Amino acid sequence: MTGRPLSRRRALALLGLGTASMTAGTIGWVTDFGAPIGGGRLRPASGEALRQPKVLASRNGLLDVQLIAGAGVRLAGWDTSAWGFNGTSPGPTLRVRPGDLIRLRLTNRIGQPTNLHTHGLHVSPQGNSDNPFITVDPGGSFNYAITVPSDHPAGTFWYHPHHHGTVADQIFAGLAGALLIDSGADPEIPVSDDLVLLVTDTTLDAAGRVVASDPMTRMMGRQGDLVLVNGQHQPVIAAAPAAMQRWRVINGCVSRVLALRLDGHGLTQVAIDGAFLPAPVERDQVVLAPGNRVDLLVRPVGGGRYALVADPYDPGGMGMLGMMGGSDTNIGPVLVATLAVTGPAAAPANLPTTLPAPPAPPDTVARRRRITFAMGMGGMGGGVMGMGAMAFTIDGRTFDPERDDQTVQLGTVEDWTVLNTGPMDHPFHLHAWPFQVRGNSRGTTPSARRQDVVLVPAGGWVRLRIPFTDYAGRSVYHCHILDHEDLGMMATVDVQG
Ligand code: C2O
Numbered sequence: 001m002t003g004r005p006l007s008r009r010r011a012l013a014l015l016g017l018g019t020a021s022m023t024a025g026t027i028g029w030v031t032d033f034g035a036p037i038g039g040g041r042l043r044p045a046s047g048e049a050l051r052q053p054k055v056l057a058s059r060n061g062l063l064d065v066q067l068i069a070g071a072g073v074r075l076a077g078w079d080t081s082a083w084g085f086n087g088t089s090p091g092p093t094l095r096v097r098p099g100d101l102i103r104l105r106l107t108n109r110i111g112q113p114t115n116l117h118t119h120g121l122h123v124s125p126q127g128n129s130d131n132p133f134i135t136v137d138p139g140g141s142f143n144y145a146i147t148v149p150s151d152h153p154a155g156t157f158w159y160h161p162h163h164h165g166t167v168a169d170q171i172f173a174g175l176a177g178a179l180l181i182d183s184g185a186d187p188e189i190p191v192s193d194d195l196v197l198l199v200t201d202t203t204l205d206a207a208g209r210v211v212a213s214d215p216m217t218r219m220m221g222r223q224g225d226l227v228l229v230n231g232q233h234q235p236v237i238a239a240a241p242a243a244m245q246r247w248r249v250i251n252g253c254v255s256r257v258l259a260l261r262l263d264g265h266g267l268t269q270v271a272i273d274g275a276f277l278p279a280p281v282e283r284d285q286v287v288l289a290p291g292n293r294v295d296l297l298v299r300p301v302g303g304g305r306y307a308l309v310a311d312p313y314d315p316g317g318m319g320m321l322g323m324m325g326g327s328d329t330n331i332g333p334v335l336v337a338t339l340a341v342t343g344p345a346a347a348p349a350n351l352p353t354t355l356p357a358p359p360a361p362p363d364t365v366a367r368r369r370r371i372t373f374a375m376g377m378g379g380m381g382g383g384v385m386g387m388g389a390m391a392f393t394i395d396g397r398t399f400d401p402e403r404d405d406q407t408v409q410l411g412t413v414e415d416w417t418v419l420n421t422g423p424m425d426h427p428f429h430l431h432a433w434p435f436q437v438r439g440n441s442r443g444t445t446p447s448a449r450r451q452d453v454v455l456v457p458a459g460g461w462v463r464l465r466i467p468f469t470d471y472a473g474r475s476v477y478h479c480h481i482l483d484h485e486d487l488g489m490m491a492t493v494d495v496q497g
């Protein structure tokens with residue numbers, strides 16, 4: 001994709017939207033954070049050495065932490081009024097083991113309701129565990145207690161707010177962090193460096209304030225001007241030739257699909273969404289929907305500098321994202337980071353031949369369901385500034401936290417076919433119960449046994465096998481384009497035991 005083949009007006013016309021709604025999106029929009037759209041943008045300081053977020057690790061089976069969500073963090077090399085946890089964005093990396101208890105006190109200093117979700121963890125969704133229905137009011141605190149089961153896969157997860165209606169705003173403003181589960185086996189894979197690369201995007205004005213989104217951009221899913229790794233712009237990852245690094249890449253972007261490649265290198269994928277694949281897979285490119293994680297093994301080929309690039313990804317809908325966002329980073333390719341290889345060569349590292357993949361779910365399927373994601377006219381009512389006509393629905397309805405959309409029998413395995421009738425890909429995500437992707441309308445054969453976000457192709461489908469074999473309780477599934485989730489593309493599942 002090069003240039004901008006369609007004007008914003010033309011793209012709107014194709015969407016069937018009037019020019020009245022377009023006007024609403026183009027006047028000087030004032031954000032929740034106080035920054036007007038269209039002002040000067042922050043010039044990022046680029047090329048610093050990649051930093052790792054501070055690690056808070058469990059001891060003797062317990063991780064006891066306080067996370068204070070508040071304003072004032074360093075982003076893209078500047079002191080900004082963006083948000084973070086304990087003064088940084090991303091927040092600290094939480095590191096635990098299977099069987100541990102996470103005792104987490106969340107304190108809300110962002111002046112609007114929030115909460116916390118441990119994305120990808122197979123844990124109880126009830127009470128003060130990973131419960132998406134909790135609200136922590138401004139100035140308040142909440143004590144989470146999340147028990148990680150002793151058979152939980154070891155891998156890469158993350159945490160972020162999940163307060164319906166403002167999830168996209170709060171992540172775009174900087175609220176996210178990595179959550180790693182370490183196996184008992186040390187090392188899991190012998191590597192010279194084990195790095196978290198939490199990728200987020202945001203837009204900051206010249207004064208370092210987060211620029212909010214307008215209704216039109218939210219419809220397409222907002223993409224920030226700045227693509228950041230651990231809050232840094234285009235950082236440099238240092239390595240010695242041949243020294244094998246593990247990169248835990250987390251797509252923490254609100255809407256952006258990351259199609260990553262590394263110049264001069266193949267990428268060896270060993271895990272997706274916190275679960276190992278049965279064996280390493282060599283790829284030229286890895287595609288992460290918002291919310292996805294991949295663990296990569298990178299073996300630098302020789303001295304030099306190599307770009308980690310996010311290639312343009314067309315999420316469908318006539319490439320509308322690129323045109324609507326009004327920023328070159330929406331059209332890409334985007335430099336995400338640089339691998340700088342210097343120094344004497346390390347002893348060549350051997351790739352593992354097999355990996356501790358979780359077992360495939362049982363074959364006895366108790367029930368099949370069909371779930372339909374749609375984006376279309378009508379149904380939403382009372383929306384923002386002329387956008388009222390565009391609805392983001394699951395099975396024809398927008399989110400109602402009081403309604404049970406699916407009722408599942410605890411201890412059973414189900415197959416869900418998720419259909420997407422719309423012109424854009426939607427990343428399907430289910431809390432608490434990770435699934436196996438059995439197939440999709442593109443005919444690709446998935447290699448993963450377990451994941452928690454999967455792109456449902458525009459006009460297509462995916463088929464999932466979901467073991468509801470433990471954890472009763474109510475939780476949610478939704479589109480992980482978080483603007484869509486906030487607009488109502490979320491539903492509830494009640495697992496009854
Ligand atoms: Cu990463 Cu329901 O979310």
Ligand code: CU
Nearest residue numbers: 118119120431
């Ligand atoms: Cu989640």
Ligand code: CU
Nearest residue numbers: 426479481484
């Ligand atoms: Cu969506």
